[in-house]
Amino acid sequence: MGKHDEKKAIGFVGAHMDDIELACAGVVQRLVQEELEAMVLVISVDPKRTDANKRSSELLGYKLLLGDISEAEIEIATVQQIVYEKLVRPFGPRLDLVFLHVPEDYNHHHRLVSAGSLSACRGVKNVLYFAGPGGIPHLRPQVFVPFGEREMQKKMEAMEILRQAYGQARYFTKEHCRDQAAFWGQWIFEFQERPKAPKVTLFGEEQMPYAEVFQVERLRLSFDRGKTTLF
Numbered sequence: 001m002g003k004h005d006e007k008k009a010i011g012f013v014g015a016h017m018d019d020i021e022l023a024c025a026g027v028v029q030r031l032v033q034e035e036l037e038a039m040v041l042v043i044s045v046d047p048k049r050t051d052a053n054k055r056s057s058e059l060l061g062y063k064l065l066l067g068d069i070s071e072a073e074i075e076i077a078t079v080q081q082i083v084y085e086k087l088v089r090p091f092g093p094r095l096d097l098v099f100l101h102v103p104e105d106y107n108h109h110h111r112l113v114s115a116g117s118l119s120a121c122r123g124v125k126n127v128l129y130f131a132g133p134g135g136i137p138h139l140r141p142q143v144f145v146p147f148g149e150r151e152m153q154k155k156m157e158a159m160e161i162l163r164q165a166y167g168q169a170r171y172f173t174k175e176h177c178r179d180q181a182a183f184w185g186q187w188i189f190e191f192q193e194r195p196k197a198p199k200v201t202l203f204g205e206e207q208m209p210y211a212e213v214f215q216v217e218r219l220r221l222s223f224d225r226g227k228t229t230l231f
């Protein structure tokens with residue numbers, strides 16, 4: 001088995017074509033920069049428009065996996081099977097961390113996809129939740145991933161590709177996404193300035209203008225070499 005085969009793989013599961021770009025495009029790019037393999041599984045797809053998803057995946061550097069059902073066909077058992085067949089079984093123990101919809105999301109399909117995915121990923125060591133617009137009121141930010149202007153530009157570009165193909169939710173625009181990430185980027189910096197505040201960040205502690213935030217379902221920390229890391 002070569003070095004490449006042993007590379008850790010990180011999975012993202014979204015109900016719709018743009019869920020991961022909205023909530024995770026920054027962390028996806030940081031993982032790819034760390035030479036980890038990032039895979040995005042989109043559960044419900046419109047086969048006529050998947051070109052846009054392919055272009056976004058090339059831009060952000062992730063591997064695109066597509067479910068084969070429509071939004072109306074989303075059910076927990078179906079999702080569980082898709083996640084198992086496309087993500088859990090092929091990548092086996094290399095699959096070290098998965099990002100899933102926060103379970104209490106207002107969006108019915110997000111909730112079903114979260115439940116089915118969590119069940120399929122019961123053997124995966126690390127599970128974090130992300131939130132799209134309908135999940136934000138329920139997400140308790142516990143893990144912060146900072147990222148820079150270059151990553152934000154690509155995130156905006158990816159969202160624009162998807163907006164042109166699929167249209168955009170009127171209540172959550174690219175600009176909202178940018179402002180939200182800018183808020184969390186600033187918040188981490190201010191928070192870390194407080195001497196007694198605990199901090200868990202991925203990928204170092206330098207100040208960056210943006211951050212995406214996640215909630216922990218389960219997380220294994222490593223304390224090797226005096227440095228606390230996720231993996």
Ligand SMILES: [Zn+2]
Pocket residue numbers: 015016017018019107110132
């Ligand atoms: Zn969605």
